[in-house]
Amino acid sequence: MSKKPIVRVCISPALYELYRQQEGITVVVDIFRATSAICTALQNGVNEVIPVASIHDAKRYAEDDDVIIAAERGGEVVDGFKYGNSPLSYIDNPEIIGKTLVLTTTNGTQAIDAAKNDGALVIGAFCNLDVLTAWLINENQDVMILCSGWKNRLNLEDSLFAGAVVDALLNSGFEYDIDSDAAIITRLLYTSSGNDMLGFLENSSHRNRLKNLHLEKDIEYCLQRNTCHVVPKLTGGAIKNILKQPAY
């Protein structure tokens, strides 16, 4: 019998060195809102997403007509930029069709930057949960879910999403890492959340932070499942959807 693939969770980018894997697939998660935005942009006509860690790096693309630049820090659009981190800004927006989206955010793009040179890197969010887990199960390689958190601290929504992926993979023959309980913890969190994620997240720090910025619609959108039929994968510095034939 061949060895079963492992699923692990790294709950904060600050712990990344402990969970780093040279091979296998890393799923980067930043539910509120970077990875939800990446999936949504690719679903709605953006050609590719280039994640950059700094605002300075983002500005280098300012003169390029084929580029849309999005920059967010602390939950708000950075001064001088039109787009921030809101997935809703990419829905029904003809301006983005066929363009390259250059994106820099507080947490999500930092996590991508940390993991970009280790194995394969894909993007996960509730909006692509089912197609992502189906793809991971089909790939049958070790999986590590990297939660972006909030400034290296744990957050509830990324942990919950990690638990959803762990649950799906465990149900399809993946195994826990014998040396780590983070996957067990996030799975228990997910299975005890029931289907009321919005209620479950009522007290979460990041939700309240966004609520104060009047981003309730973004929050609701980011917790909806399966609105995007994309598996965004990092290749040569750009994130592209590798699902060839969208079902809708």
Place this chain on the structure above:
Amino acid sequence: MSKKPIVRVCISPALYELYRQQEGITVVVDIFRATSAICTALQNGVNEVIPVASIHDAKRYAEDDDVIIAAERGGEVVDGFKYGNSPLSYIDNPEIIGKTLVLTTTNGTQAIDAAKNDGALVIGAFCNLDVLTAWLINENQDVMILCSGWKNRLNLEDSLFAGAVVDALLNSGFEYDIDSDAAIITRLLYTSSGNDMLGFLENSSHRNRLKNLHLEKDIEYCLQRNTCHVVPKLTGGAIKNILKQPAY
């Protein structure tokens, strides 16, 4: 109305810098088994516990007749030492009465070492859960629970205990930190565990690691609640029970 005290959780010593507090009370937790052992030793006649980070430091006490030395690495007693990390070795043991216990372990004493200069430091385990939380509620200061984990990775048993403390403090008027979800996550973990902690921990990495070392009795003991009527507190390099009159 005066400000309510905060309860926070640091899920791994590797994240300590993000949660460090200059004031308030830090509760160090290493259920399997350092903090369970410290409580049990103090409950059963040890005068004080001196935590040391290295085996080399522990050996310095070798010539002192008033000292018992305990050294554990990777779950086993270190060669050349009589005691390791087992709480059971301190129960009904006349050899330890009135002695100083010098202790070095894989995870727990490292966490104590990290936090020893910040605010007050006390020791928590399931065996002193109720007296500890009663004392914390009475103190009415900000609390940070520092989980020792396993070599800086998260573990289930320390997270579960953190959740038990969070739950007790929240029920007594403490509040979550607005900038951190770790307390919410561990509390949800605890409240969904029900009363069957042994079953809940069935798959945990550390339990399986100890099971392989034939430490089932230790595991059962470490999950029992309220067998020790002690609040161990670090003062001047030594941990002493600060509860004046043990009830039993």
